[in-house]
Structures are given as C-alpha cells and as structure tokens.
Amino acid sequence: MGRTIAVLGGGITGLSASYYLSRVKAGIKKVVLVEASGRLGGWLHSLRLDSGAVFELGPRALRPAGNAGANALNLVEDLGLSAEVLPVLRSAPAAQNRFLYSKGQLHALPSSFKGLLKVGGLLSRPLLWTALKEPFVRRGSKKEDETIYGFLERRMGKEVAELLADPLCRGIFAGDARYLSLRSCLPAAYEAQRLTGSLLLGLVLARSKRDHLLEQCELVHRARAEQWAQWSLARGLSSLPEALTRAISSSDQQPYSEIVLGEPVQALRFTGNGQAEITLPESKIIADHVISCLPAHALTSILHPSLAAPLTSIQSVTVAVVNLEYPGNVLPVQGFGHLVPSSEEKGVLGIIYDSDAFPSHNRPGTATTRLTVMLGGAWFEEVFGEVGEGKRDKSREYFLRCEAVSAVVRHLGVMIPPSVVKTSVHQNCIPQYHEGHWKIVGK
Incomplete structure (x- = not known):
C-alpha cells in the first residue's frame, strides 16, 4: 500500500512539490494539495486586462542563473511552455541600466x-x-x-x-x-x-566553478548561449502555476492527486503511529508525510506550541504594489528601474520600468508605459499604518495610490495622470531573515 502525502500551501512551491510528487510512480498512493484561499499560485499573480496589457501584481521575472534558475527552465519546458518564454538579454537596456534615486535625482549604477x-x-x-x-x-x-x-x-x-x-x-x-x-x-x-x-x-x-546540472533542457542551453538576464512568459508568470494546476489535476493514474481549495488548515497534529492528522473546517486528512509550504506565521498557528516556538521569531513584511499605465512613452531613461535608499524616502522602495523589460506585455496598437511602484516593506507600518488581517482598507489603498503617483512625479518627472491604476496590498509576503536566523533553521 502506498503512502499519502499532504502538501500545505498552494503557492508556486506547493504546486511544484505536488507536481513532482504526482510523477512518482512507486510508493505513493495519493497527493493532497491544501490551499486556504480560493486561488492557486500564491504571490505569482498576473492581471490580464481587456486592453491586452499584462500587470504583474507580484514577482514579474525569473533569473536563469544557477541550479535554481536551470531547474525553473526545466520545469517550464516540461510543462510545454517553452514557446511562451520572453527572455531579456544581458545586452538589453533593461538588464544593463539600473538606477538609484538619491538627493533628488537618478544615478546610474555601475x-x-x-x-x-x-x-x-x-x-x-x-x-x-x-x-x-x-x-x-x-x-x-x-x-x-x-x-x-x-x-x-x-x-x-x-x-x-x-x-x-x-x-x-x-x-x-x-x-x-x-x-x-x-x-x-x-x-x-x-x-x-x-x-x-x-x-x-x-x-x-x-x-569560476560552474554549477553542475544532472539534466539540462533546451531552454537552459538557449539561456546560456543567448545570455539571458531574466525571463517571463507571454501571458505573465501566472501561466506557470496555471500549467502546474492543469498537470496535477489531469493526473488520473497512480498516484492520485487532489486539490483542496478554500480550506484553511486549522491544526496539524502528529499521531503516535507515525502519521499526521490535518484538521480542516469540515474534514480531516490523515497523511503519512506532510510537506509544509506555508509561511512561518501560518505554520506557527497550526502547530503545537512546543513545535511552533522556534518559528515565532521569523517576521514577515507587508508590501504594497501599485501598477500604473501611462499613455505614450513617458520615461526619461531606459532600464530595469530604480531603487530608493531608506535615507531618501522610507515608504517608497523603488519603481520598476515594466515596459522596458517586457514590451510584449504592453497593450497592443498604441504606445504606453507600464510602471510598478513598490511601497512599504519593513517600513510599511511606520509610514502607512498597520494592516488588519484579511481586511481591505479602501482609504489606505487610495493613500497608497496617491503616494505611488506622487513618487513617479518626483522621481521621473512624469506630470500626466496615469490611465490605469491597480493597487494591491500583500500582507506578510516576504519573510525577514534577521541576524542569527541560521540558528533557527540549523544551517
């Protein structure tokens, strides 16, 4: 009899783990992926507008470097997404030009x-x-x-x-x-x-020590031969979790795969016979193994206090992402974007020039400029106030929108109003590994 494996968290990590487990043909009877929200993909979230433009509400590109980068390209090819890859070459302005906003002006980084x-x-x-x-x-x-x-x-x-x-x-x-x-x-x-x-x-x-890969797909060879700096997908990075979901859901052979959506885990308890009992709002799952792809604060809430104690010191920060679209080509420079030192402005982390990196994501047929303003992080509560758990604050979103538009005026001199504005607040989205973190994880 095979084992049942439960994967907690339906972000890109949980989806990838479930996908690879679903391909194991021996020893596994069932793979159950449990996601608390109503959607899969986690922070990967591409917003596809009716105009044809694509806004990334979370991460917008992946790097091909190292084993991790090569493995991501292996996965993309395995899922049949090779034709959708949009590479950015190292020679492109979006890879060559990065800026810092300091003392009221942009400075090109060496x-x-x-x-x-x-x-x-x-x-x-x-x-x-x-x-x-x-x-x-x-x-x-x-x-x-x-x-x-x-x-x-x-x-x-x-x-x-x-x-x-x-x-x-x-x-x-x-x-x-x-x-x-x-x-x-x-x-x-x-x-x-x-x-x-x-x-x-x-x-x-x-x-000088090149990463050794057991398997190198065609995309990996292309990335190295053409010298990619980063890449995305034609319909946005959400295409990756969407393809993973299709692959997992279509698996009708052993091991059987199941996706549970909208069911937050309420408790995780380990029984005396070496199994785990996962309590959901209306049911329970008995698993032989559990793979947690949950953030530390979420895992802490479902474990016994004795197991959760080491995780309580791992903090996460909230980031607001404001996507803007302007008519015409309004940027004074070409490049990936610019960062802002905390000594200059605490609330604004930086601005990404999305149109330069991935012009294919612009609306077709007319010249536009897409920007993403990143706000908050470790300074979010200090500048923008505390965020209520699971609550949407429209007045705060309006304030964030105004701050983002104002930053574009101050930093880039763009005086015209944006034609499209999308504001997203990602609560506790990035863990903060403070000094001494290695003692918690043991390395």
Whole structure:
C-alpha cells in the first residue's frame, strides 16, 4: 500500500512539490494539495486586462542563473511552455541600466569597468578603488553571522553600505539591511569571506566553478548561449502555476492527486503511529508525510506550541504594489528601474520600468508605459499604518495610490495622470531573515 502525502500551501512551491510528487510512480498512493484561499499560485499573480496589457501584481521575472534558475527552465519546458518564454538579454537596456534615486535625482549604477572609475555623482570616490582595498580588510571578530549593512560598512565603508547595501536589500527583500542576516540572505557573500577572507576574491573564485546540472533542457542551453538576464512568459508568470494546476489535476493514474481549495488548515497534529492528522473546517486528512509550504506565521498557528516556538521569531513584511499605465512613452531613461535608499524616502522602495523589460506585455496598437511602484516593506507600518488581517482598507489603498503617483512625479518627472491604476496590498509576503536566523533553521 502506498503512502499519502499532504502538501500545505498552494503557492508556486506547493504546486511544484505536488507536481513532482504526482510523477512518482512507486510508493505513493495519493497527493493532497491544501490551499486556504480560493486561488492557486500564491504571490505569482498576473492581471490580464481587456486592453491586452499584462500587470504583474507580484514577482514579474525569473533569473536563469544557477541550479535554481536551470531547474525553473526545466520545469517550464516540461510543462510545454517553452514557446511562451520572453527572455531579456544581458545586452538589453533593461538588464544593463539600473538606477538609484538619491538627493533628488537618478544615478546610474555601475554596469561596466568605466562606471567603476567614475568620480562624483552617487559616490564620493570611485567604487573600483574601494573594491581594490576590500581584500586587505581584516576579518571581523563575529564569524557566525552579521548584518548585511554591518558587513558592507566594515569591508567597504559607510557610504557603500548606505547607498548600495541599503537599497539593494529594500529591492530584494523589502527589508532593512541593518537587521537582515548576511549568512541567510546572501549566503554566497558569507561563504566568500569565510573561505577566502575577502568578499570580492571569494565571489570571483566561486564564479569560476560552474554549477553542475544532472539534466539540462533546451531552454537552459538557449539561456546560456543567448545570455539571458531574466525571463517571463507571454501571458505573465501566472501561466506557470496555471500549467502546474492543469498537470496535477489531469493526473488520473497512480498516484492520485487532489486539490483542496478554500480550506484553511486549522491544526496539524502528529499521531503516535507515525502519521499526521490535518484538521480542516469540515474534514480531516490523515497523511503519512506532510510537506509544509506555508509561511512561518501560518505554520506557527497550526502547530503545537512546543513545535511552533522556534518559528515565532521569523517576521514577515507587508508590501504594497501599485501598477500604473501611462499613455505614450513617458520615461526619461531606459532600464530595469530604480531603487530608493531608506535615507531618501522610507515608504517608497523603488519603481520598476515594466515596459522596458517586457514590451510584449504592453497593450497592443498604441504606445504606453507600464510602471510598478513598490511601497512599504519593513517600513510599511511606520509610514502607512498597520494592516488588519484579511481586511481591505479602501482609504489606505487610495493613500497608497496617491503616494505611488506622487513618487513617479518626483522621481521621473512624469506630470500626466496615469490611465490605469491597480493597487494591491500583500500582507506578510516576504519573510525577514534577521541576524542569527541560521540558528533557527540549523544551517
């Protein structure tokens, strides 16, 4: 008799786990995917407008680099989505040009050797000079972990920490570099210093070691040959969870797959006979194995306090995403977008120039500009107030909309009003791995 496996959480992680489990032909009798909400895909959510434009309410692109990137492309090809892939080449402006908004203006971040030699503007001295001195900085006394801000300040100076580390962490984690763990958030940088004593030397040596993949599909070969920087899908990234859902639902062979929607898990209890009892509002599931793809705060609420205790220290932040569409080509520059240091503006994390990266997602037949303004993160409550659990606050959404439009005026000089505005508030969407996080997860 085969085993029953329950997968908790129907985001991209839970869907992928269920998909791969459904392909195992021996030892598994049933795979049950349980999702609390009424939709699958988690934070991947593409809004397809009647005009033909595509807005990404969450993540908008994936990177092909490393084993993780290659595995994602393997999955896309396996699901029959290869023809829908929209690559962005490393030579494209959307890959080459990234900006920082500081002191009331946009500054191009270095993307070439010439840029490293530049004096003035963003940094008071050439970044190359600071980088060349970094290998000679002594190792810190704190070897187990330290904050990203503290690490960069110690090795490359306060200016680099404030103008590069701070906005970088706001853009990637929507978090504060002064609290985020170097070891858990940037493991490559942590290992580089630990093994060689130098951040830059360690990263150079690490890049010389190519990731070994057991299987490389045609898309992986294309991505490397054509030098992709990132990619999306023709109808938005939601096509990926949609294809996974179809593949899981169409599996009528062993193992049998079942998707349970709109059923929040109320309790997870482990029985004395090695099984797990999952309590839903109107039923129970008995499973031999459980794969949790839930965020820490959700998992904490269903576990016994003795098991949940280590997870209570893992915090998450709320991010507001405001999608804007303007008539015509209104951007003063071309590129991926720009980030904003917390010293400049706490509430605005950055603005993404969606039209430059994926023009195929613009409405056809007329020139438009699509932007996404990211707001809040670790500063959300401080700037915009607390968010009630599961409640929609229309007055706050209006305030967020006004703040986003105002930021586009201030940062990019776009004076005309947007023709389309979509505001989404993603509560507790990004976990924050603070200094010492590795002790919680054991690595």
